Amino acid sequence: MNALVCVLPHACAGVCSHQEVARLVEHLQLLWEGYCTDGEGNSNGCEWLPVEQIGNMMCQELGYEDEPEFEDAMKGSFSDFLDKLPYVVKQEKNGRPYFQIKPELPRSQWRATKMTLKINSTADLWRTCYKSPHATVEIPELEFEFSADGKRHTDSIYNHIGSAVYNLGAHYVQQANSGLSDDHKDKIMDTVIALNAFLDVPVPWTWVVHDPSGMSEFKPMDAHVEVEYLEPAAAAAAAAAELAAAGDAAAAEPAAAEPTAAAAAEPAAAGEAAAAEEQQEGQQQQPPEAAP
Template sequence: GKGLSSQSSGGGSFLDSVGVDLGHQEMQHILGEVEQIFESQPSSWLPVESVGKLVAFNTGYEDEEELDSTLNMTFATFIKGLPHFTTKTEKGRLMFCMKKEPPQTQWTPKKMVYKINTTQDLWTVFMMSKHCVVRIPELDDFELRPFRNTRVDTIYNHIGHAIFNLGNYVKPGEGCPYNMTIKEKIASTVYGLNLLLDVPKPFTWEVYDPSGISEFKPNKNVQTFPMQRSDID
């Protein structure tokens, strides 16, 4: 596993570990459970403690303490570290709800730029809205567009999914609809993306989002600009 415990220190370290933990399949499983609970009651505010107990039960943990030890933090800290939930305290209880997508009339188009200087930056959690485009200028012509849904994952895993999906197009011996030139281009992009996971030199994660919903957590080194319509066409 890629733990950061030996390196993390001081104030924001739990956010770093939220990023690291989301890189594990088990965290995605726990997160999926939480999202499923909200799918059945999308606009509700739910008590964090009760949802934690339910998630622990649904995912086969003995109790919430066992869930916390897998998360490497309390369930409440885990929820606070994710970009698509909002929390509030009501009568001494921590409540949370899933952020709803604003109607198009309330969209704020924005461009976000995040410089990845070290492998630790890859564990930043990025909520990729289904409307956005991600570009890595250091990799010619590479664009990442999400599938039908908004995806919440570490930048490392977003790149990993792109490598996996592109790799499927260039598997040898499969009836590939592309000609060799395009196949070679895809193969070279896959190679380039693989190299980026080691961060041999800094690169840029550029987000163009007409809805403005996309978000980083933690977002301390993210630059945000108004987006021009021409940026995404």
């Protein structure tokens, strides 16, 4: 337990900031959905919201005393805060800044992606990582994974880890008097200590995002982020499917033509049979030739 007491204060600053960022992001999403969707996630025709007015609304609705307190929570202006969110797009219209939140891609447009960032110094920990609802994050050096939980998570890598340290530590405390084996508890504690140590970057380590949807992003998304596409783009897959379908249709055409030819032959055969019958009947009805 003493080790946990030493570890948690180091992570608390990060997790408190993480919780505040999560609250801001969640409220921003609610405002966007309230103004720009029909309640079921579909656009209602509103494509852009004014930065200044939405910032003022968030300041008031989230209970901040004034704008300086609001900006202190965001570590900058509301406009700067939006710039840190990879799925937010900003644009100036008539000299005023507006923003929009990019919608989730439909499954038909998903492109499985693996993104790798090497953490070489503490400065790398302040890069923003947007983890989509479908993504997992792996730290292979620790054999540790952040699972996919169906929610968007946007924060610095430092705060992602700080939150994991805090949550695992809280879980350890809750399970202190439970039936969990000492070995299991020790593994939890070892993971907490190792994650906390990685916040100081004693040696380079790796942050790997696995996303079947391809929607996760870093900000900045620069050459330090290694991106690997694990399957072809949806458009290429769709084009290949169309070509395959066209080939199947072409192959089926001769087979379809044969029954048509056979069907056309049936009336002709029937006509010939009818003509033969008429000729035979005519021969039977002719009067016998007169005897000389």
